[in-house]
Amino acid sequence: MSSDPARVRFAPSPTGHLHLGGARTALYNFLYARQTGGKLLLRIEDTDRKRYRAAAAEGLMDSLRWLGIAWDEGPDVGGAFAPYIQSERAARHREHAQQLLNAGKAYHCFCDRNRLQELRRGRQSYDRLCRELAPTAARQRVQSGQAHVIRFRSPKEGSTTVRDLLRGEITVRNAQLDDFVLLKSDGFPVYHLAAMADDHAMGITHVIRGEEWLPSLPKHALIMRAFGWPEPTWCHLSVLKKPGGKGKMSKRDARQLDKAEGHSIFIHKLHERGYLPEAVVNWMALMGWSLDDRREDFTLAELQCAFGLEQLNASPAAVDFSKLDHFQGKRVRQLSxxxxxxxxxxxxxxxxxxxxxxxxxxxxxxxxxxxxxxxxxxxxxxxxxxPHVSPEPAHLVAKKLTPAESLAALQQARQTLVTLPTFERDPVEKALRALADELGLKLGQLLTPVRVAVSGQRVSPPLFETLEILGRESALQRMENATKLLKDL
RNA sequence: GCCCCCAUCGUCUAGGGGACCAGGACGUGGGCCUUUCAAGCCCAAGACCGGAGUUCGAAUCUCCGUGGGGGCACCA
CATH class of the missing domain: 1.10.8 (Helicase, Ruva Protein; domain 3)
Known part of the structure; x- marks a missing residue:
């Protein structure tokens, strides 16, 4: 069951906060690395300069650290395969593109955006207009400074088969593939090229990433094969659906959740809300992975031992915050x-x-x-x-008692407490219980006005302890104030 | 529209031809405990998407439907 040390990576693009889906992908990568005694790399994929946000990478790292997901190589800690910021590797990517160009496996394309947009409007992918341009002519146009991209020359016939760890063989007809862009006109690589080149350069053995990448998997395999690189093991995780199970979590859903439920799919928000990282981790781990039919409680350390790619589930999972709250409550209760x-x-x-x-x-x-x-x-x-509380007067009235009866009970209770030798929990309880008996009231009936008087609320922590902690002076003062409220009722 | 993936209680899941009138967890309902609210303990309801096929036998394998999801950019 234990495998060779894996080299895996989490490769987010710095466009926003770390969310559940990303965090869970990072977690699985981390666990697999630890499980095999391998390494987790963090690589920032910032080749889209339009969407880049300077603060995002730091935020991403903060969230990962908070969760306890530690990487062995990355932009901050360095490593033998630096740099780990993808944009800093653009020169290498350009070389790779050139390499494919020389091998006839890629070509220059001069089509402008308007033309491509037209094509897309007609529900058509790129028509390969530039595919058969003479290389020398193309080179000339490039030299004259004409804007261009470099496209991959996809096979037109046959089919491509790739093996995914969770889904087995996936085959697509090559006719379905298009001549996708490798290098943008700004000289930056597109994800397909950059990620594959970096994965290869960094010795990545397993690509564990979201299902949204599955459709482009054949492209990635084709790139790897075009270079003659060995393919990593591909493992595509299922997507997370929104609570209730219908549909993928959208930005709007996320916002609504934040407001209405006090829940969030953003890790930094969960942190702010006072969730424990271990609870979040335990919860996330179980969305798409399970050990067996009995154990659900895991610490991060335990997950490192128990985790396995084999137990991953290929079907989509709906996010369930009540389960998070369950783990959270449990963890809080275990704390010192x-x-x-x-x-x-x-x-x-x-x-x-x-x-x-x-x-x-x-x-x-x-x-x-x-x-x-x-x-x-x-x-x-x-x-x-x-300093003081303002109860809702009506709340001071106990069940099955009139306001007047409640007032009387409260006053009697106050009287009892005034004369008590000490204000500790046990004597307080003893005295109030005796009083309830004496008055022919249920304990709860006597305690309700007291509770509401001292805490200002209908539900509170246990009353006797509350009274002791609050202290006699404050407690009596609050009961006194509540008496007035009851009289006015 | 085209391509790809997925399919067990409301939700997360176990199961991988006979051990399954399908097990666990969250949630829900009820009960116990009880000073409110929790926590804890106990009990209950609750699922193999449909149809063909393979087989002595199918939740499990195959095919077809259906449903759900993802993707079709000079974004990642």
Whole structure:
């Protein structure tokens, strides 16, 4: 089962943030590299100068680092096959194009954009007008400075067969292929050329990438074969569909998700929202891969051992955020109190609250199993750090009690707490339970007005602990205020 | 329009000719616990896209449909 050390690469184009699909591709590449004791390369594919965004590459790397996906060679760490910025390799790509030109496997094309656009309007691919131009004549036109591209001379007859690891043999009739561009008129290579040339130069053994590349796989194989290079193992991952399972995730869907659900397909957003990288990784790993029919919980380290290309699934997977929340909740519950405290603190600060360490640490056990993301913490425990709370008066009324009865209960509770020798959890509980009995109330009925009074909300962390942490003074003050609200009801 | 890929519960999936009246997980419903909400535990409902064929036997192999997805740039 264990194979030779693989050299794999993640090769994003720096046009935006890292999203789920890309991250999952990166993850699988990383896992396979580790699994085989090989190397993961990071290569920035920036040959499209129109879409290039300077900040994007850094953002991409930040997201990968956060997830724990470490690369062995790349633009920042260097490596034996530098440079890892594709645009810096353009001179080599031009040489490669020239090589194919010399071999008669490529040709100059002088057709302008208008003509190509016309062709496309007629639902027709490039008509190969320049294919049979005499090479000497073509060279002359190039020398005279005429704008041109270099196209691949695709075979017109026969068929091309390529083997994909997950799908077996894929065969296309060569008549379906067109004479695609290798080198643009700005002298930069197109993906097909650049990626293949770099993959070969960098000794890539397995190309693990998204399914969207499958249709151009024959082109890539043909390029490799034209140069006489050995082909890597091809492995095309299925696409991710949007939640619900219908359709690919679009930019619009992504935006909607961000707003409405508090979820996101962007890794940096998940980070901002207080998700744990290990939860995200565990979740992503399972979209298109599974070990067996029993185990679903994996740390990154465990995945490195368990992962295998053989267990990859070729069918598309729908993104399911409730499953992410499940992994996230589980992971949060496993964290130490100090880790949770450190994790949630920024979110209190963001709300303008100033939590002190000691109190924060006391609160953690109360909310740890109630929060999903760190971002959830303030809505559970923000009231601890607010000077006062403003409950909705109607919420102070307990189930099956009238406002007047609730008021009475609240006042009695307050009275009880005033006289308590200490304000610790256990005595508080004991006293309130006794009071409920005495008043002939269910504990919940007595506690509801108290809870809402001190926390300002209907659901809160466990009340007795809450009272202790809040302290007598603050708790009594809040109950006093709530009394007034109930009287006005 | 043309090309390519995919097809098991709502979702992620196990399964690869007999071990499957199809297993797990998320979610959903119900119950227990209980001071609200969670967490935890227990139970339940829930799927092999359709049709032919191969075979003693098909979720599993083949073909044809259908459905879904991806791609058809001087973008990656």
């Amino acid at each position: 109190a100090t880790d949770v405290a450190a994790g949630i603190k920024p979110y209190f600060l963001r709300e303008g609250l100033k939590p002190d360490e000691a109190t924060l640490l006391k609160i953690v056990p109360l909310i740890q199993e109630r929060i999903v993301t760190f971002e959830d913490a303030p809505q559970w425990a923000g009231f601890f750090f607010q």
